[in-house]
Amino acid sequence: MVLKGLRLRIYPNDYQKELIDFNFGANRFVWNNMLDMMIKRHENNPDLKALKAFDLNYILTVFKREHIWLKKAESTSLQVTNKDLFEAYGGFFSKKRKFPRFKSKKFPKQSYQSKFVNNNVEIIDNSYIKLPKLGVMKYKNKKSIPSIIKYVTIRKSSTSKYYAVLTVDEEPEQLPKTNKSIGIDMGVSDLVICSNGRKYKTIRFDKKLAKKKHHWEKRLARRRTQALRDIQYKKKFGLSDPKTLEQYSNYIKAKLMVAKYSEKIANQRKDYLHKITRELVENDDMIVIEDLKTKNLLKNHKLSRVIANQSWRELRLMLEYKCEWYGKKLLIVNPFKTSQICSNCGYDDGKHGLDIREWDCPNCSIHHDRDINASKNILNIGLEQALVK
Ligand SMILES: [Zn+2]
Known part of the structure; x- marks a missing residue:
C-alpha cells in the first residue's frame, strides 16, 4: 500500500468559505502560540527536553479552555498542527531544517489538515464531498477516489481557489513489465535526454x-x-x-x-513533468539517473539554469514516487566522466567543453551526440550497479 495525494478543486459557498478561513486562523493561532511557548520554555531552561506532540495535545486541551472560540475549530486539524510543529521544531535541533517560523495571515497560501475519523470525509455521487465541520460541497476531479482516506488538507491558493487534497492509501497500480532499462541525462536546452535517443525539450512556460x-x-x-x-x-x-x-x-x-x-506557469510546468515521468515509468522497468548534487556544483545564476535545476529536482522526486507506485526501479548514479567516455568502447576521450555537442571516438570511430552518449554511460553505470547488488 502506498500513500498518494489526490487534489480536488472544491467549491465552498460563502458560509463554508468563512468556516475555512476560521479554521486557517485557529490553526495559525495554535501554531504561533505553541511555538512561542516552546521558545520561551527553551530560553528559560535550555536543559529541558523538547515537548512531544502528545504533550502539545495535552497543553492544547488546557489552551482551549482559556480560548473558548477554539472549540469551534475542526479539532483534529489542531492536533495535526501540533504534530507538524513538533516535527519542525525537532527537525531544527537535529539540523535537518530551518527554525520554524511564525505564521502570518498575510501569507497568500493557507492550509490546514484534518484526520479521517468516523467517516468525516465522504464522497457523494462522484460530484459532492462532505468535509469535516464544513458540510457538503461540489468538487471537480476526473479520477475515481479510493475508499481509504487518511487525511484531508484544505487549501486556498494565492488566487483564492479552494482545494481538498486527500491523502489516500492505495493498492499500487502495477504497470506491465517491459524488460527495458533506460539511462537519463538532464540538460538545459533539452531537459531530458534518454539513452534510446529520445529527447524532451526544455519548455520555458515562464516566457x-x-x-x-x-x-x-x-x-x-x-x-x-x-x-x-x-x-x-x-x-x-x-x-x-x-x-x-x-x-x-x-x-x-x-x-x-x-x-x-505565476500559478499558471507553475501548473503548466508540472503537467509537462508529469507527462515525461509517466512515459518513462510506462516504457521502462529500470530508470537510471545521475546524482544531481554533483551536477549542481556547476553554479550558474542564469535564469535558464535556475529553472533547469528546479525541474531536475522535481523530475527526480516524481520518478522516485512513481517508480514506487508502479513497481519500477530507480537507480541514482554518480555521473563520473559520463560526457567524455565513449559509451560504445569505453575509451576516455578527455574533457569535452560545453560547446562540443557532437564528437567521434578516436578509438572505435563511432559518432556521438554528446548528451545521448552521456545518457548511455549513465545507463551502463546503472546496469553494472544493478549486477553488483
Ligand atoms: Zn569508442
Whole structure:
C-alpha cells in the first residue's frame, strides 16, 4: 500500500468559505502560540527536553479552555498542527531544517489538515464531498477516489481557489513489465535526454506568459507606490482615517493577477513533468539517473539554469514516487566522466567543453551526440550497479 495525494478543486459557498478561513486562523493561532511557548520554555531552561506532540495535545486541551472560540475549530486539524510543529521544531535541533517560523495571515497560501475519523470525509455521487465541520460541497476531479482516506488538507491558493487534497492509501497500480532499462541525462536546452535517443525539450512556460505577467507586475509596483504615498500623505495631514495597503482594491487586483500568472506557469510546468515521468515509468522497468548534487556544483545564476535545476529536482522526486507506485526501479548514479567516455568502447576521450555537442571516438570511430552518449554511460553505470547488488 502506498500513500498518494489526490487534489480536488472544491467549491465552498460563502458560509463554508468563512468556516475555512476560521479554521486557517485557529490553526495559525495554535501554531504561533505553541511555538512561542516552546521558545520561551527553551530560553528559560535550555536543559529541558523538547515537548512531544502528545504533550502539545495535552497543553492544547488546557489552551482551549482559556480560548473558548477554539472549540469551534475542526479539532483534529489542531492536533495535526501540533504534530507538524513538533516535527519542525525537532527537525531544527537535529539540523535537518530551518527554525520554524511564525505564521502570518498575510501569507497568500493557507492550509490546514484534518484526520479521517468516523467517516468525516465522504464522497457523494462522484460530484459532492462532505468535509469535516464544513458540510457538503461540489468538487471537480476526473479520477475515481479510493475508499481509504487518511487525511484531508484544505487549501486556498494565492488566487483564492479552494482545494481538498486527500491523502489516500492505495493498492499500487502495477504497470506491465517491459524488460527495458533506460539511462537519463538532464540538460538545459533539452531537459531530458534518454539513452534510446529520445529527447524532451526544455519548455520555458515562464516566457510564454511573460508579457502578460510582466504587464501586471509593472502595475502592481506602480499601484503599491501610489497607495503607500496616499497613506503617507493622509497620515501627515491627518486627513480621514488612512487605509491599510490591503484596502486599496486596485492594488489587490494587480497582486491577484500576478499570482494568477505565476500559478499558471507553475501548473503548466508540472503537467509537462508529469507527462515525461509517466512515459518513462510506462516504457521502462529500470530508470537510471545521475546524482544531481554533483551536477549542481556547476553554479550558474542564469535564469535558464535556475529553472533547469528546479525541474531536475522535481523530475527526480516524481520518478522516485512513481517508480514506487508502479513497481519500477530507480537507480541514482554518480555521473563520473559520463560526457567524455565513449559509451560504445569505453575509451576516455578527455574533457569535452560545453560547446562540443557532437564528437567521434578516436578509438572505435563511432559518432556521438554528446548528451545521448552521456545518457548511455549513465545507463551502463546503472546496469553494472544493478549486477553488483
Ligand atoms: Zn569508442
